[in-house]
Amino acid sequence: MDIKILGPGCSKCEQTAKIVNEAVAETGVDAKIEKVTGVMEIAGYGVFGTPAVVVDGEVKCVGKIPKKDDVKAWLKK
């Protein structure tokens, strides 16, 4: 599974990364997590704001810190 966390690096982006890492660890899913910080690369996903989370190419949330349970649900699919 390929997970990308979009955001140049504010506290909310860091909090999102922490939650995603915890969700992956707790579910035991084999996932590669990558932080995407470049503005142009982030723009390529068409998101209105950051942080945003992309799972296997699909944007799952935009402009807010996701709930851990939501992240776990994305990992199950």
Place this chain on the structure above:
Amino acid sequence: MTESCCASGGNIMILACSGGSNVGQLSNQTAVELTREGFGKMFCLAGIGGMISGFVQSAWDTENMVVLDGCPVGCAKAILEQAKVPMKNYLVITELGIEKNKNFSLKAEDIAKVKTAVFNTCGVKPAGLSPLPLKTGTCCG
């Protein structure tokens, strides 16, 4: 850690039909000017229509939006309905008394009229261009 990464022109998502008529282009020009003036940020309705996940999810997750259709055909509204995006503020430009035609020489007074309608729809005073009272850092949730 970057402190300004979430800075933006405002968190109001502005979606315009941008259609092929004077009123469609009025929706577009109004969205452009409101973005320049800091009221909100114009966003790509075509991306939502194309069901590209970043655009659709952004529309889902935005706290506030205004949707501008030029005429009662309602293409912008239809796109959001198709993408199952809940619409928050909506206006149709022909309902402001502006007749639909193919004259693309837009009048400043018409643009001003649409802006005023946007302010009213969003609950902002027409005299001011400042956005709604926003929570700090809303673009990041």
